[in-house]
Amino acid sequence: MTEQIKQVFEEHLRTIERTANTLTGPIEAAAALLTGALEAGNKILVMGNGGSAADAQHFAAEMVGRFLMERKALPALALTTDSSILTALGNDYGFERVFSRQVEALAAPGDVVIGISTSGNSENVLAAMKAAREIGCRTVGLLGGEGGGMTGLVDVALTVPSDRTPRIQEAHQTVIHILCDLVETRLFSEGTP
Numbered sequence: 001m002t003e004q005i006k007q008v009f010e011e012h013l014r015t016i017e018r019t020a021n022t023l024t025g026p027i028e029a030a031a032a033l034l035t036g037a038l039e040a041g042n043k044i045l046v047m048g049n050g051g052s053a054a055d056a057q058h059f060a061a062e063m064v065g066r067f068l069m070e071r072k073a074l075p076a077l078a079l080t081t082d083s084s085i086l087t088a089l090g091n092d093y094g095f096e097r098v099f100s101r102q103v104e105a106l107a108a109p110g111d112v113v114i115g116i117s118t119s120g121n122s123e124n125v126l127a128a129m130k131a132a133r134e135i136g137c138r139t140v141g142l143l144g145g146e147g148g149g150m151t152g153l154v155d156v157a158l159t160v161p162s163d164r165t166p167r168i169q170e171a172h173q174t175v176i177h178i179l180c181d182l183v184e185t186r187l188f189s190e191g192t193p
Contacts, residue, residue: 015167016174019160027175030140030156031182037112037138038187043075045107047099047128048116048142051169053080055116055142059176067180071188077106079128099128109136117141118168120148120159129153142175144168 034044044063046056056078063076079102080086089098099115107113113132115125120143129150132139141147141154145163160171 011164011167012170015160015162015164015171018162019171019175022161023158023175026156026158027178027182030158031179031186033138033140033156034112034179034183035186037110038074038183040110042108042110042112043077044112044114045077045079045103045132045137046114046116047079047102047125049080049122049124051165052116052118052122052142052172053078055169055172055176056080056114058173059114059180062176062180063183067177067184069184069188071184074183074187079103079106096123096127099124100131103128103131103135103137107132107135107137111135111137112140113137114140114142115150115154116172117148117150118144118160118165118172120145120150122150126150126153142172144172 046059048056057080060076060078063074079099086098089101093101103113115129117125126149129139130153133153139154140156141150141158143150143157143159147157147159151157158175160168162168
């Protein structure tokens with residue numbers, strides 16, 4: 001067991017190092033996109049399945065609550081939390097439309113829609129990103145591996161260079177924290193409008 005534990009930590013560290021080396025620019029671009037949208041009075045909508053659904057909720061909670069500094073609440077919604085909406089849409093339209101239908105109802109031009117998918121190929125997230133683009137939203141993908149089909153549907157692809165789902169999810173959590181930190185700093189540091 002000791003060796004297995006060490007291997008997991010080593011794989012985690014390698015993935016985080018590769019992510020840091022490849023995603024600094026895209027993370028800066030995503031933070032600028034989020035900050036610009038929030039400054040303009042727009043909101044953030046976030047979604048994903050399974051562990052990525054938990055990440056979506058985590059991101060929205062950090063925006064509405066706070067990350068590191070006391071500041072005003074920021075408008076962010078996780079599209080993964082309303083069981084009545086999710087089950088009604090799944091029943092009436094199929095699981096592949098549980099997010100796109102919410103985007104159609106809640107998103108406005110200029111909003112940022114974030115899709116989280118370790119494969120980049122989750123059908124319901126892909127459908128939501130297409131709906132977001134049709135509305136005039138900006139889009140960000142937190143992805144893994146080669147980015148999958150979502151790469152062509154997002155303004156900014158944050159693709160973790162790994163094909164191991166747990167390592168991708170761990171890196172996504174780090175990226176989410178970095179984005180929260182950058183958004184807070186840019187919007188609420190002394191001397192910023």
